Amino acid sequence: MNLVQVLFYIMSFIAVVSAVIVASTKNLVRSVFMFFITLFALAGLYVLALADFVAITQIVIYVGGILVLILFAFMLSGRETLNVLHQQKKSFISANRVAALLLAGLFFIVLVNMILKVDANNLLWIKKALATSSVVLPTSDMTGNIGVNLMTQYLLPFEAISILLMMALIGAAHLSRKEQAQ
């Protein structure tokens, strides 16, 4: 067991445990801030999968953009609703939660069963990639390669997603403005 594997297990442990805390805590602010830790640990996992550019993008977009947006929505939607929600949660805790736990647990068992059966290390295309040495090495320069591919092979999805981002921006601004007197 080398250092990379040890780091992988530490990172995945942090990610899964903080996600469990996010799902189980009663305090909403605490769950949002634990979500930060989950995202950072996931960025570490991306680095260990040799995708450094995706990891940096994850930190910039998720932590810098999405979580700040969530915090803003959270603060704008008022404190008294949060208190009301707290009291309701205490009153009927069981029926809703047991069903959800059952669903998630059974789905997890199904997924793990399937993963163990599929044996992802010995898939056909992975063996072919290993044979033709098209595996990312820790020394290879991936960011430049991603830039070149983005402007050549993936140009159409890139343009489509830029138009979609602009539409989402305009739509969000339109939805969240104050209603005029009709």
Add this chain to the structure above:
Amino acid sequence: MISMTDFLIVSAALFCIGLYMVVSKNNAIQILIGIELMLNAAVLNLVAFGKFDRFTNGGQMFALFAIVLAAATTAVALAIILNVYRRYKTIDPNKVDKLRD
């Protein structure tokens, strides 16, 4: 070298935690966080398999696209949540049950 099965199991665990949050929470912001967790689990799979594609970078590229799509989704969903709060004074999705104005 980390085995693929480990990545897949971590991603399955994160996906199921996200599923649990989506089903059981009665606060729209927490449901949104659950959806983000599920999306991140999918992105982890894409990145893990993208290691075997050095020349065209299919996995990493679509992981980037998925992250950008998640950002767009979150912006629109938070705008909708704020609108719902302004109209109903609650963000519990179970209580927002009126279709008319």
